[in-house]
Amino acid sequence: MHTRTVFFISDGTGITAETFGNAILAQFDMKPRHVRLPFIDTVDKAHQVVRQINHTGDIEGRKPIVFTTLVNMEVLAVIQEGCQGMLLDMFGTFVHPLEKELGIKSHHRVGRFSDVSKSQEYHDRIEAINFSLAHDDGQSNRDLEGADVILVGVSRSGKTPTSLYLAMQHGLKAANYPLIPEDFERRQLPPALMPHRKKLFGLTIHPERLSEIRNERRPNSRYASLENCRAEVNEAEAMMRRSGIRWLSSTTKSIEEIATTILQEVRPERLVY
Amino acid sequence: MHTRTVFFISDGTGITAETFGNAILAQFDMKPRHVRLPFIDTVDKAHQVVRQINHTGDIEGRKPIVFTTLVNMEVLAVIQEGCQGMLLDMFGTFVHPLEKELGIKSHHRVGRFSDVSKSQEYHDRIEAINFSLAHDDGQSNRDLEGADVILVGVSRSGKTPTSLYLAMQHGLKAANYPLIPEDFERRQLPPALMPHRKKLFGLTIHPERLSEIRNERRPNSRYASLENCRAEVNEAEAMMRRSGIRWLSSTTKSIEEIATTILQEVRPERLVY
Incomplete structure (x- = not known):
């Protein structure tokens, strides 16, 4: 109360x-x-x-x-x-x-957002949102070279909200691409990502938490089972390690914290402007 | 400098x-x-x-x-x-x-985001982002009854970034639905929206600005021509007026300002909690 x-x-x-x-x-x-x-x-x-x-x-x-x-x-x-x-x-x-x-007076003009709608920075943010949306969940391989970062990870590891937040808050063109069982069988990153290896950033998650999240979507499915989540997370982490991809765990972090950590890693110059 | x-x-x-x-x-x-x-x-x-x-x-x-x-x-x-x-x-x-x-001491614990990743509020925000994404640009008519608000307007009037911002910042399930030439010919709202009229909120934009934005996408197209933008905006505004839909112009507003105005209109109780 x-x-x-x-x-x-x-x-x-x-x-x-x-x-x-x-x-x-x-x-x-x-x-x-x-x-x-x-x-x-x-x-x-x-x-x-x-x-x-x-x-x-x-x-x-x-x-x-x-x-x-x-x-x-x-x-x-x-x-x-x-x-x-x-x-x-x-x-x-x-x-x-x-x-x-x-040694100067403030001008008492209202609003941090006034007139921003026509600024270059605002324009770039909107472009980044559109880019992230078009490149959500591996939807498009076009223009991946335009991405500032490409998030990879298993389904429901937090890629989508993180990409959108990176775009909206930081103006980063953030694509995201799922790592799926076929990739684990081939023991290779998705071929479309090969030329962009330097831009990859991985998200992982505790299998228990992943299973909870997936169970909300598809209750009692094999997809959501703890056993399957464990296997996928293991494979994904092994693949990221083998490929030398930087990664972090989203389990106990908010998207704000994840995004700031990624920004520091992939675009440290964005923290200075 | x-x-x-x-x-x-x-x-x-x-x-x-x-x-x-x-x-x-x-x-x-x-x-x-x-x-x-x-x-x-x-x-x-x-x-x-x-x-x-x-x-x-x-x-x-x-x-x-x-x-x-x-x-x-x-x-x-x-x-x-x-x-x-x-x-x-x-x-x-x-x-x-x-x-x-x-009359109480502060506890000096770090971070407004600490532990949020497991809170109900955070969970609802992520759900809202997923909802808004699944209902971007009229992609799905499923679960529209679950929406807190459905933004309508012509293509490139600012619906998508506003929906995502409403979800990310305010935890609102914000769908968006385009008004297209076919709707104007029939002089009626898209049929899927009829049962949800009370949730509709319109975005409009100055034709000159719309033409600029569309020209970045499809230079020199009929779609981007000032003449066509004028006609579409006129039709859309007339339709919103006829249908008694609340609306505002996104021309000189940032998504933050648009989102707060919409929140005040459709979910004033979200400003008090």
């Missing part, structure tokens, strides 16, 4: 406020109620927000926690003046000392 | 540090060099980081800006003591006042 509400208030999507606020709240053993209020970009909306926060505080008998990433100073002022919650101004806190250090 | 380097230092993926740091830097008219240093989770690595920061400062003749989201206090202490950059401790700054207000 929650006993305290946390608000995330932004003049944009509120994703930054919520992502960062949640990272901080994760440091505490508590389960607050979350309320994200995006697009709070007028003084009128700010007044409504103040009423909502104070009403919540009255009902719960505790100060709501209020994370803001507001750029519009008039909107922020309304909330600063009226809000009875604990206000954590995530922008102002860092913007003011930075103004001093940099 | 950049004249100053900004470091993002984290014991986890560094995505939070970078997302938040960039949102703050976007308030300044400057183009710094970015260096993300993920997985800085030992004192040894912290010493290396200090050397790297100070070396950069020496070369550039300016204090590097250093955003940290470090939870490990020993690692943070090394950087606080040795680093000659401007240190912005994004966690400590808010964690300490929160400890006071909440």
Whole structure:
């Protein structure tokens, strides 16, 4: 049960406020109620927000926690003046000392995403998503030379969500290609991948976890059986080792962690720009 | 040209540090060099980081800006003591006042993503990604009743990246379905969508922008011609208006902004949890 509400208030999507606020709240053993209020970009909306926060505080008998990433100073002022919650101004806190250090004023323009829709970076991200989609699960061997990375692994080892995340978050053209029983019989990588060996990155997974995941798809199948999962994972790992492919286990990692690790390995320069 | 380097230092993926740091830097008219240093989770690595920061400062003749989201206090202490950059401790700054207000200590455990890979929320997100992938571009009419939202619009109006983002970021099962010339001739929504009218959300786009995007795919085709794009967009908007479908224009919005707007419309309760 929650006993305290946390608000995330932004003049944009509120994703930054919520992502960062949640990272901080994760440091505490508590389960607050979350309320994200995006697009709070007028003084009128700010007044409504103040009423909502104070009403919540009255009902719960505790100060709501209020994370803001507001750029519009008039909107922020309304909330600063009226809000009875604990206000954590995530922008102002860092913007003011930075103004001093940099010797320039911030311009208070709204939104990390404004105008991005026409930028080259945004365009490249959308292209990367389209590429990853077209090259999901070995669907196409065309343009594999255009890939930044080609993920390989047994079915359901986490290749698809990782590829899409690499594209969406990092703008990487990430193809993925399954390793299947036929490959294990031939004891060779899929022929289409041979010319691109340097781009390969393997994902593996504990057989027990793999069996659980596959059982959700095809309950009680041979495909999902622990015995078969063990055999496939063994074969896949042996093949990756033989072929000198870098790999990691997705078992206890989130796609965010897997993606960052892969990025560090295959495109370290993307961490510096 | 950049004249100053900004470091993002984290014991986890560094995505939070970078997302938040960039949102703050976007308030300044400057183009710094970015260096993300993920997985800085030992004192040894912290010493290396200090050397790297100070070396950069020496070369550039300016204090590097250093955003940290470090939870490990020993690692943070090394950087606080040795680093000659401007240190912005994004966690400590808010964690300490929160400890006071909440009356509980933070536990300094690393990573917003730790252990998430087994959580229900994470599982639902992966399921949503798989659903959105299986229902991209009208690929499958199966289980459309399972969708949280079905995006409709002409080819290249932004449906696919928006669906995937809704799934990945918000855990929404987002299908998407194209509106094609045959639908316009019949002057009716695709028959498969009729039972799901309430879940439909339309995307439209300026014909000029659409023509640009389509020309990248199929240069000088009738499909990409401004005349054809105008006609398709007109027909699609008229159809959405007739059918009472909510819609928005993707022309100047990022997928993040489109997704948040759709979430507010179709699943406002997802903003409160």
